[in-house]
Amino acid sequence: MWPDNKITSLFNIKHPILLAPMAGPGGAELASGVAQGGGLASLPCAMLSAERIRKDVSIIRGNRATPINLNFFCHTPEPADPNRDAQWKSRLAEYYVEFGLDPDKPVAAINRAPFDAEMCSLVEELRPEVVSFHFGLPAENLLQRVRDAGCKIIASATTADEAKYLADRGCDAIIAQGAEAGGHRGMFLTDNVASQAGTMALVPQVVDAVSVPVIAAGGISDARGIAAAFALGASAVQIGTAYLLCPEANVPAMHLDALRSARDDATALTNVFSGRPARGIINRVMREVGPISDDTPAFPTAGGALAPLKAAAEAQGSADFTSLWSGQAVGLAREMPARELTETFASEAQGLLKKLGSV
Amino acid sequence: MWPDNKITSLFNIKHPILLAPMAGPGGAELASGVAQGGGLASLPCAMLSAERIRKDVSIIRGNRATPINLNFFCHTPEPADPNRDAQWKSRLAEYYVEFGLDPDKPVAAINRAPFDAEMCSLVEELRPEVVSFHFGLPAENLLQRVRDAGCKIIASATTADEAKYLADRGCDAIIAQGAEAGGHRGMFLTDNVASQAGTMALVPQVVDAVSVPVIAAGGISDARGIAAAFALGASAVQIGTAYLLCPEANVPAMHLDALRSARDDATALTNVFSGRPARGIINRVMREVGPISDDTPAFPTAGGALAPLKAAAEAQGSADFTSLWSGQAVGLAREMPARELTETFASEAQGLLKKLGSV
Numbered sequence: 088m089w090p091d092n093k094i095t096s097l098f099n100i101k102h103p104i105l106l107a108p109m110a111g112p113g114g115a116e117l118a119s120g121v122a123q124g125g126g127l128a129s130l131p132c133a134m135l136s137a138e139r140i141r142k143d144v145s146i147i148r149g150n151r152a153t154p155i156n157l158n159f160f161c162h163t164p165e166p167a168d169p170n171r172d173a174q175w176k177s178r179l180a181e182y183y184v185e186f187g188l189d190p191d192k193p194v195a196a197i198n199r200a201p202f203d204a205e206m207c208s209l210v211e212e213l214r215p216e217v218v219s220f221h222f223g224l225p226a227e228n229l230l231q232r233v234r235d236a237g238c239k240i241i242a243s244a245t246t247a248d249e250a251k252y253l254a255d256r257g258c259d260a261i262i263a264q265g266a267e268a269g270g271h272r273g274m275f276l277t278d279n280v281a282s283q284a285g286t287m288a289l290v291p292q293v294v295d296a297v298s299v300p301v302i303a304a305g306g307i308s309d310a311r312g313i314a315a316a317f318a319l320g321a322s323a324v325q326i327g328t329a330y331l332l333c334p335e336a337n338v339p340a341m342h343l344d345a346l347r348s349a350r351d352d353a354t355a356l357t358n359v360f361s362g363r364p365a366r367g368i369i370n371r372v373m374r375e376v377g378p379i380s381d382d383t384p385a386f387p388t389a390g391g392a393l394a395p396l397k398a399a400a401e402a403q404g405s406a407d408f409t410s411l412w413s414g415q416a417v418g419l420a421r422e423m424p425a426r427e428l429t430e431t432f433a434s435e436a437q438g439l440l441k442k443l444g445s446v
Numbered sequence: 447m448w449p450d451n452k453i454t455s456l457f458n459i460k461h462p463i464l465l466a467p468m469a470g471p472g473g474a475e476l477a478s479g480v481a482q483g484g485g486l487a488s489l490p491c492a493m494l495s496a497e498r499i500r501k502d503v504s505i506i507r508g509n510r511a512t513p514i515n516l517n518f519f520c521h522t523p524e525p526a527d528p529n530r531d532a533q534w535k536s537r538l539a540e541y542y543v544e545f546g547l548d549p550d551k552p553v554a555a556i557n558r559a560p561f562d563a564e565m566c567s568l569v570e571e572l573r574p575e576v577v578s579f580h581f582g583l584p585a586e587n588l589l590q591r592v593r594d595a596g597c598k599i600i601a602s603a604t605t606a607d608e609a610k611y612l613a614d615r616g617c618d619a620i621i622a623q624g625a626e627a628g629g630h631r632g633m634f635l636t637d638n639v640a641s642q643a644g645t646m647a648l649v650p651q652v653v654d655a656v657s658v659p660v661i662a663a664g665g666i667s668d669a670r671g672i673a674a675a676f677a678l679g680a681s682a683v684q685i686g687t688a689y690l691l692c693p694e695a696n697v698p699a700m701h702l703d704a705l706r707s708a709r710d711d712a713t714a715l716t717n718v719f720s721g722r723p724a725r726g727i728i729n730r731v732m733r734e735v736g737p738i739s740d741d742t743p744a745f746p747t748a749g750g751a752l753a754p755l756k757a758a759a760e761a762q763g764s765a766d767f768t769s770l771w772s773g774q775a776v777g778l779a780r781e782m783p784a785r786e787l788t789e790t791f792a793s794e795a796q797g798l799l800k801k802l803g804s805v
Contacts, residue, residue, distance in 0.1 A: 319670045
């Protein structure tokens, strides 16, 4: 059925297509659709309570044993830095004035908890088939507990060095996240955005660097990208942006509008929304403050001071201060339910692979 | 033989593999090797005299009718700007002090002449099968003369918008230059480096935007990249960096050493060497002054003030101020003669395509 069955065998899925975990837009409904289409159901847990995760897992599993991927962040939270927060607030002061907001009102804390002992216990309880990590890996004792719970472990690499680091620590597969990918970059051994490689260059170099299967991510929104990923040596693909247009995704209307009209050159990597580089559709705050700013406080706190601006702008119908995560291949995405989209990806990619080889 | 024969038919070549024109490293010998291997011989003319071009074309054509591609720059030269030159000199002053150089000594003029009437006459005389342009297109009357000389016309696009612009003006094929590509970016309708798309995302969007065949460039250094390009809808590939390791390429020893040890995350886009964004291996001047600087004068004059630093550093065995052009897939390149490399690309890519389709 596929040129490479390492990932479909490892995860016990029909098609080598993983739903990218997207904190916010991705929930149980989107994951269920992908699973019904034969792909891997991923649930982004970084912003969810244990109770919510339990409930979502139960919805996704339904009446049958659906393989499921729980995704967690692994950043190291930095200590509070009031000076840096003040510097960021000061950088945004002109916008507070513009919207008539009180700059001295305390901003809401932004919480993106890294994987910890509590979440590890939940993993042991729920025993998902796959656990994926972003921004590196958790402490070795937690990683061992995940392994002992019978979960396959995967994580994102943005360089061949990061891939080797992950493989050396026992990851069962590596997600090679090319620079085209939307949302947060998983980079954890480097902070140099300028040297991040595109999917075309990254995937084969990661394939050559590790002996475990590689999952290609970044710039893949249709069958052509899937077939290309297999040509590059990947054993599967992880797709995010294209699933944002599914009716099951929880995407705010403004974000959806931006996605529908975005072209190949509509996005950039920015750190203004969270303090870490992530790819989104270029808007006013990215243009004027970023796309990369030296003034942002540590991840994930940058969003705190932006929240009042986001709320005020959105109330006026503007997405000028809203993160509009998107990869560079958004222009290829087609709107259909997640199950149908996954089945379409699979059948078109298989057809294309066959056609490419029948010369 | 290939899933798509549009480009091989159009250019009358055996394999859909174009040597990227690389001003400096690329000459008659490298082009001849690629032609003998069945690819398209490209001669970068931006730094060559008419006499030299005549001679090189005669060497490449030899005793048989070898299709040949003459490549020209199409930038619009900007008027001299002594203030900006002084600002750039001032930015580099600390390095002049470090090397004991006289900052008041006039710097050599850098000449990268855009395609003009004289070169157009040469094209009419030599009648190359293909003429390729970088940084846009020449004036319409010159373009018409090239067309009337019977040459196929191709040019680089870094966005779908640029591709449409080129196709609307009669280009016979479009080179979709992904962000992974080494050397100068062909961008001409945008100057936003941050929004340039990777090959994986760019190629299918360009394919969808134009009706002429598309040549994929950027991040392709082995058979996997070639097969992936066809999966993405390309009708051919243009390969540069991988050919730099051929013995026929004129690559200075320091550059060659850097290429041999470069990894996926070794490069960045920089404007410090010429005033225009180009991808090279990160070195001291890129790290400390760039990679993108607001102080550089217009293309191509930035290199003038760098030249004495380059010479002084190189005399000490250092490439700290030398442009080390390279794409992101340099780590995949293998060292062999250009003919053998081209034949290997072709046979391995055909084998891989067959294998991908025989499931």
